[in-house]
Structure formats: structure tokens, C-alpha cells
Amino acid sequence: MDCPNAAASRGIISVKGLHKSYGGNAVLKGIDLDVKEGEVVSVIGPSGSGKSTLARCLCRLEGIDSGTVSLCGVEISSGSHGNGDIARMVGLIFQQFNLYPHISVRDNITLSPVRILGMSRGEANELASSLLARVGMSDKADARPRQLSGGQQQRVAIARALAMRPAIMLFDEPTSALDPELVGEVLDVMEQLADSGMTMLVITHEMSFAKDVSDRVIFMDDGVIVEQSPPAILFSNPQRARTRQFLQRLLPRPDGGSRTRTGDDIDGL
Amino acid sequence: MGFDFSLVTPRLGFFWAGTLVTIETSALSLLFGSILGVFIGVLRVAPVRPLRSLAACYIYVIRGTPTLTQLFFIYFGLPALGINLTAMASGIIGLSLNSAGYIGEIVRGGIEGVPVGQWEAARVLGLSYPGAMRFIVLPQALRAMLPAIGNEFVTLIKESSLLSTLAIAELTMAGQQVRSVTYASFETFIIVGAIYLLLTTLTSMALRQLEKRWDVL
Numbered sequence A: 001m002d003c004p005n006a007a008a009s010r011g012i013i014s015v016k017g018l019h020k021s022y023g024g025n026a027v028l029k030g031i032d033l034d035v036k037e038g039e040v041v042s043v044i045g046p047s048g049s050g051k052s053t054l055a056r057c058l059c060r061l062e063g064i065d066s067g068t069v070s071l072c073g074v075e076i077s078s079g080s081h082g083n084g085d086i087a088r089m090v091g092l093i094f095q096q097f098n099l100y101p102h103i104s105v106r107d108n109i110t111l112s113p114v115r116i117l118g119m120s121r122g123e124a125n126e127l128a129s130s131l132l133a134r135v136g137m138s139d140k141a142d143a144r145p146r147q148l149s150g151g152q153q154q155r156v157a158i159a160r161a162l163a164m165r166p167a168i169m170l171f172d173e174p175t176s177a178l179d180p181e182l183v184g185e186v187l188d189v190m191e192q193l194a195d196s197g198m199t200m201l202v203i204t205h206e207m208s209f210a211k212d213v214s215d216r217v218i219f220m221d222d223g224v225i226v227e228q229s230p231p232a233i234l235f236s237n238p239q240r241a242r243t244r245q246f247l248q249r250l251l252p253r254p255d256g257g258s259r260t261r262t263g264d265d266i267d268g269l
Numbered sequence B: 001m002g003f004d005f006s007l008v009t010p011r012l013g014f015f016w017a018g019t020l021v022t023i024e025t026s027a028l029s030l031l032f033g034s035i036l037g038v039f040i041g042v043l044r045v046a047p048v049r050p051l052r053s054l055a056a057c058y059i060y061v062i063r064g065t066p067t068l069t070q071l072f073f074i075y076f077g078l079p080a081l082g083i084n085l086t087a088m089a090s091g092i093i094g095l096s097l098n099s100a101g102y103i104g105e106i107v108r109g110g111i112e113g114v115p116v117g118q119w120e121a122a123r124v125l126g127l128s129y130p131g132a133m134r135f136i137v138l139p140q141a142l143r144a145m146l147p148a149i150g151n152e153f154v155t156l157i158k159e160s161s162l163l164s165t166l167a168i169a170e171l172t173m174a175g176q177q178v179r180s181v182t183y184a185s186f187e188t189f190i191i192v193g194a195i196y197l198l199l200t201t202l203t204s205m206a207l208r209q210l211e212k213r214w215d216v217l
């Protein structure tokens, strides 16, 4: 979908004063965030800092306690939108893929276009074919998800999300559940997507992606955005002690080479 | 003591007729019970509390009272409310309502066994709660439930013998009839038992086939 109102608003994603707690446990403590159309933002931070919760609030998988979340200039936190309306604006990629196991790869992709967008089956199948080609999975349209490797499943999950033609794609640690040798193929698809102009917010431990692909890196800790800047600045010259600390534990040499994968080393964070 | 099947073999037509009635009543009760059971199971997990409570209450009553009592209530009790049903209708309705309670509980378990990630994926892909239930969760739940449902089908075929108490000419009743004229009780009920065993075995085998076919998830 295109976002007619996005230009008029502050960004295609606009979050103001977002607070969210579970029971008495405050998880997001006042998030302000604006993302421009076509921007690729990486979100890094220690485990438990609220990154997933933020992504889930951005696609209304979680309700919020206070503040506003607007996508494409439309406030989605007001609760007057159906799930279909939200899905046309934003897609979410899960760490665990969450493909539908009981239907084929093709049907995984076409289900929502047919049921929600009202596409004909023929049209939806064509869309599925072109999306599968885009993620390099053309030969697996008839396979069941469990016949695929994790990397292949995640690529199908990306195709499935794109089938709703969202303006924004959120990724919640899309490669964290993958065997190391399968990470690259998913990152490649994400990089292509970024190059195509998709607005993306990517929670990741893949510092190579954050550095090389994103326009901006956000460091979150303890429910707040501690620091954000272009990757060149954030990685080489972090302003806050907490950011420095986090990066030092991740990257022995903060200015080290690109495409170093660090995901394995920091699982426990 | 000698057993003499020659006394009962001329009466095989009785067994055959009884078997047909047993198949007919069981099949119809399975069908209606399954449809109603899925409905009860879905209500049992509904995001609306009164619906959940209603379904829970239904399951509680069905599981907490004897099937025979339920059948008697429908056939002998309901006329007091002006509802007069034939024995056959009472029997099929009774068994259907009964199996719906058990199947409802199985369905509830099946739905709750579907990972929450499936609900979340369906939701971010735009499906409403009923849509997610219908297209994503329930189909997966039903596949996982097949073995338990198969057991319930077998139970129901056996419980259909209770219909003999409503004078329905099903297999057990046919046995009673043959016994009363031949006095060959042993032989008669060996045959009746063997036919039940055949029916339950065939049902189990059919369901296992279905399980295998569906297992290519």
C-alpha cells in the first residue's frame, strides 16, 4: 500500500510517549520515534530491553497504556481499525517464522490476499509466484513449511508478509532462530527489500546488517531509546556510556570489518 | 457342553438388520455430535466469557451424567414439556448431544494446543478472530485431535448399544431377540460382540488412514 497521508505527518511511523507495562512491570517507558518513508532503522539492545514489545505495539499485536502510535498518518492505537486495516499498513516477521504448517507455501502467501484483500485466487497465485521468485523460493510453492530449512521458512514468511503490500515491514530478530549458515540468505533478501525502498524497522543482533544496510541505528535499554544515529556514528562514536558498554561486549573492535556475524556470541544477552 | 451355532445361523438376518441400524444411528450421531462438538469447543475458548461459561456448563453436565440417563431424559422426560420424539429420534439426538460434550472438550484441548504464534501470525496478516480460528487454528487443532476423536467415535459406537433400552432394533436389541427365541445366549452374544469389534476396528482403521493422510503437514 502507499501511504497517502505519510508525507503530511511526521513520518510513516510516528510514535509519541509510548508507555507499556505488563502487570506492574513497565516495559516501555516513553518511546518517541519517527521513521521516514523508505528509511531502514535497526534496533539493537540487550535482551529484555523492550525491543519486541515495541515492534508488537507498532503492529497492534499489543495494546498500549498511553501515548500514540501512528502509521501512514493514521493513529492505530485508537482501536477503531480492523486487523485487515493494520495488515495493509504494516507486516511483522517473527523470530520463529510462524508459517501456517497445515497448508502449502503458496497457500500461506495467498490466504490473506484472498480473504482480506478480496483478490481472486488466480491473481493471488500470480502474486505468490512473483513474491516467491523475489525471495528465491520459486521451486517450493507446493512444499509444506516443515519441509523447508529455517532460512527458507523465513524467506517464505517475508513473501507472505509482502503479499499484503504493507508500507512498513517490522522484523523481530529474523535470523536469531537460524543455524549460522542460513543467516546470510535471509539477510540478503532483507537487503534487497531495503534497496527496493521499503520502510523497515529491524530488531537484530546482526551488527553487519545494522552497519551496512540501515540508515539509522537505535540503541534501546530498559524500555527507553538511549541513543540513535547513523550506523557510522553510533558504532564508531557512541555518545552514551550504556551504548558503549553494550557495543564493547558485542564487538571487540567497534570499527571492525563489515559482515562480521556476531549473533552467536551474544545469545545470552 | 457344546456350542451350537446352527441355532442362530438361520437368524443371521436379524443380526444384519441390527447392524445396519447400529451403523445408521452411530453414523448420524457421529456426524451431528462432531458438528455440534466443534461448535461447543470453539465456544469453550471464545473471547467472550458468557459463551465460554455456557459451553463449560454443557460439557460439565454431559460428562457428569450417565449416557443412559440422558437418553431416558430425552425419551421419557421431554414429553412432560410437550416434546414427543420417536425412540429413534430420541436415541440419535441423545447420542449426538452426548458425544458433542466429549468432542467439545477434545476440541478445546486441540485449540489450546495450537501455538500462540499461529494466532499472532494470522492477526498481523489481517485475519479477525473468527477468521484466524476458521482458517488457521481450527484446521491445525482438528489434525492434532484426530486420535482422540477416533477414540470418541469408537466409544460412541459402543454406547449406541444403550439404544436397545429404548426398544430400537439395533445390534444389541437384535441379539436379545435372537436369544429369546433360540435360548442360545452364548452364541448370540459372541456374534454380537464380534460385529461390534469389527465396526470399531474398521472405524479406527479409517481414522488412522486419515491421520496418515493429514500427517504430511
Ligand SMILES: Nc1ncnc2c1ncn2[C@@H]1O[C@H](COP(=O)(O)OP(=O)(O)O)[C@@H](O)[C@H]1O
Pocket (backbone or CB within 6 Å): A022, A025, A027, A045, A046, A047, A048, A049, A050, A051, A052, A053, A054
Ligand atoms: N506477554 C508478556 N507478559 C509479561 N511480561 C512480558 C510479556 N512480554 C514481554 N514481557 C516482559 O517485558 C520485558 C521486555 O521484553 P521484550 O520486549 O521481549 O524485550 P526484548 O525483545 O528487548 O528482549 C521483559 O522483561 C519481558 O519479561
Ligand SMILES: [Mg+2]
Pocket (backbone or CB within 6 Å): A051, A052, A053, A172, A173
Ligand atoms: Mg525480543
